[in-house]
Amino acid sequence: MAEAVKEARATAKYLRVSPRKARQVVDLIRGKRVGEALSILRFVPRKAARMVEKVVRSAVANAEHNYDLIPDELFIVRAYVDQGPSLKRVRARAYGRANIIRRRTSHVTVVVGERKEG
Template sequence: MKQETSVVSASLNGVRNSPRKMRLIANLIRNKEIHRALDLLTYSSKRRVSFILKKLLLSLLSNWKKKYNEFYSEKKEFLYIKEIRVNQGKTLKRLRPVPQGRGHRIRKRSSNIIVILDKKKEI
């Protein structure tokens, strides 16, 4: 028996926000339905991170429509975020001058985000 998989993914690499800040919002939308997650991101207080994740979710929804044409497009309420991972990307290392001619290292972190969308089983 062949089992159909209805999984679509989208990723975004090199986002100039630290993974810790991104995970705060990613944890809010994990395992939520897609329209509920978009609403949470619209009214979130973390504006910059929410804007990035919202654009990624809209891209994910577009990928879903492209893969399955319009067969599942009406049933958005059954689409949910199966998995969202925020990993650390490249770190830019900079020096900040401090007293007595020294320099302290500043680490500017970036994130890699992977989101997987799936279809809920209808009851």
């Protein structure tokens, strides 16, 4: 019987960055070692990179605390961005009209775990 692989997750909800932009950052780290992922995020010049970095650090802390996993041996098993609710704002336009501006939010989830051998 296969041994269950321990995984730890962290989620940040209602982040004020659009899901499309956050996904570009998350795509850079998927499947990488945690140390390498944090190095990449440190030098990505995007607002979402700081937010994703915080979620990765939280997932590593959860793995270390809850499952006694060694941080140096962890990989990003899964990382994904879901769309949160949009904040709706109104912008005045010509002739008394109005446009709706959608300020999108994101839910970022990162799952870290040990790599399966074999």
